[in-house]
Amino acid sequence: MITTAETAEPTYVVRREAWLLDLGRMPYGEAWSLQKALVARRAEDAIADGLVLVEHDHVVTLGRRGTSADVLEPGLPLFEVERGGEATYHGPGQLAGYPILRLPDRLEVKRLVTDLEEVLIRTCADFGIESTREGPERGVWVKDRKIASIGLAVHKGVSFHGFAHNVTTDLTYFLKIRPCGHEGTIMTSMEKELGRGVDLEDVKASVIVHFQDVFGVVLRRVSLAELLPEGAGAPRAGPGTP
Numbered sequence: 001m002i003t004t005a006e007t008a009e010p011t012y013v014v015r016r017e018a019w020l021l022d023l024g025r026m027p028y029g030e031a032w033s034l035q036k037a038l039v040a041r042r043a044e045d046a047i048a049d050g051l052v053l054v055e056h057d058h059v060v061t062l063g064r065r066g067t068s069a070d071v072l073e074p075g076l077p078l079f080e081v082e083r084g085g086e087a088t089y090h091g092p093g094q095l096a097g098y099p100i101l102r103l104p105d106r107l108e109v110k111r112l113v114t115d116l117e118e119v120l121i122r123t124c125a126d127f128g129i130e131s132t133r134e135g136p137e138r139g140v141w142v143k144d145r146k147i148a149s150i151g152l153a154v155h156k157g158v159s160f161h162g163f164a165h166n167v168t169t170d171l172t173y174f175l176k177i178r179p180c181g182h183e184g185t186i187m188t189s190m191e192k193e194l195g196r197g198v199d200l201e202d203v204k205a206s207v208i209v210h211f212q213d214v215f216g217v218v219l220r221r222v223s224l225a226e227l228l229p230e231g232a233g234a235p236r237a238g239p240g241t242p
Helices: 028-043 108-126 171-176 190-194 200-215
Strands: 016-025 050-055 059-062 078-080 087-090 094-100 140-142 145-155 158-166 217-221
Touching (some): 087 094, 087 171, 108 158, 145 190
Parallel strands (some): 059 078
Antiparallel strands (some): 050 094, 094 158
């Protein structure tokens, strides 16, 4: 007997092509300038949607709700940026991801945050870490500890900034600030939760797989020159070295 399911037309899912720019290690200021140049290109439809992955040198950033009172110890480079949220730390062992996506409506920002949380929750699960988006504010949590922060900005309908996921991050740097208004001890990392080292490249590979699934895209690796040819606003300084 032939069932209805057997005779039904198959469903095909067509994924959009998007780009992936892996910057390796780059100082925050250079990556920030680069994001803004990519946003301008995406707003003009000169490039497609994409994702920037990068690891930064030690730096503190203050979002739109952050104040100088959130920085407890001076000394680290400090940037006041246009993303949402308060203070956070970026540094070696942390994977930062900046989605450069054209949004149909500003209300899509909430969905974008949820989707980024989903990517990182699935990534944690790949390494045996049970995490959730249920916490005092948006982000990814392991019980009462925050493992990933999310802060976005939108300019001309294009998203930038993004997530900061702690892999082998030196968590003592969070004690120098009040991350998202909390005590620095609220932060955790994959290394701390697992009690062992974790390869950042393995985490990056997991993020790429889940970003493609959650966002329905196929990521194609590109070079910076492909996205920002000479004269298109590319920062002159090259990537920083570890």
